[in-house]
Amino acid sequence: MTAGKLLSLSAALVVVMLLTGCVMTEKYEAEKARALNFQRLLAQEEKRTGDLDSELKRVKRESVDLEARNRELSAQVQAVREQLQRIQEEAAAMRDAAMLKEQEALSKPRKSVIKPKRQDKNVLGEEPRQMMEPLPPASTPESSAMSAESGSPRYHQVKPGETLYRLSRQYGVDVATLKSWNNLGGNQLEVGQKLIVGHQ
Structure with missing residues (x-):
């Protein structure tokens, strides 16, 4: 009777150990899969971060280029405005000189021959x-x-x-x-x- 109980206990213990081993294996595999998935997500995030960093650097370079171009265009516009102002001043001076010369000519008797209209x-x-x-x-x-x-x-x-x-x-x-x-x-x-x- 005692030997039968021992055998039963031994069998039960073996079953429990087997079941425990299966559970541990499943947990290990699940943790392993979760770790791999996390690593994959981490790699994707790192790649995405790298892409965003590259894009940010490109945008910064373009921004610097655009600022330089904007300064160049502003300088050109200012130069054109100054040139236009000089032209307007010269035209006004020439117009004033012409009007003054015309007034002087009208104030003095002309020596030209008067022709009938x-x-x-x-x-x-x-x-x-x-x-x-x-x-x-x-x-x-x-x-x-x-x-x-x-x-x-x-x-x-x-x-x-x-x-x-x-x-x-x-x-x-x-x-x-x-x-x-x-x-x-x-x-x-x-x-x-x-x-x-x-x-x-």
């Missing part, structure tokens, strides 16, 4: 021919000059576009008399020139 020719019609032709004998230069020189002379300052013929019609004096009063050898007039056009 095209409109004046159209309005007056036969003006050139009439300027060259003497007036009828009834109003000869000698008689007109003698009758008109009884008072003080009346002056007229020549303006652009005026001719002897126009002045003769304006003041009722023939061209030859105007030439005689003003010692004119031809029909050319100068702007600003003072002419005797009659007597008061």
Whole structure:
């Protein structure tokens, strides 16, 4: 009876040991698998961290390049603005100089020959021919000059576009008399020139 109990106990002990060994093996395998999985995840995270670090370095390099390019473009824009400002100042100075020169030219009598305007020719019609032709004998230069020189002379300052013929019609004096009063050898007039056009 005692031997049978011992055998039963021995068998039970063996079974317990076998079961314990199986459980320990399963736990070991599970821990091993979990450790491998953790290592794999850690390797993935390290790789991802490395990729992110490389990307960050690339972005930093690009940022530095962009900043340098931005500074270069800003310098170019500033240079263009300064050049444009200089051009505007030079243009303003040239414009002022031209206006001053024009004002000086207008304030001084011009020595250019006064030519009849095209409109004046159209309005007056036969003006050139009439300027060259003497007036009828009834109003000869000698008689007109003698009758008109009884008072003080009346002056007229020549303006652009005026001719002897126009002045003769304006003041009722023939061209030859105007030439005689003003010692004119031809029909050319100068702007600003003072002419005797009659007597008061």
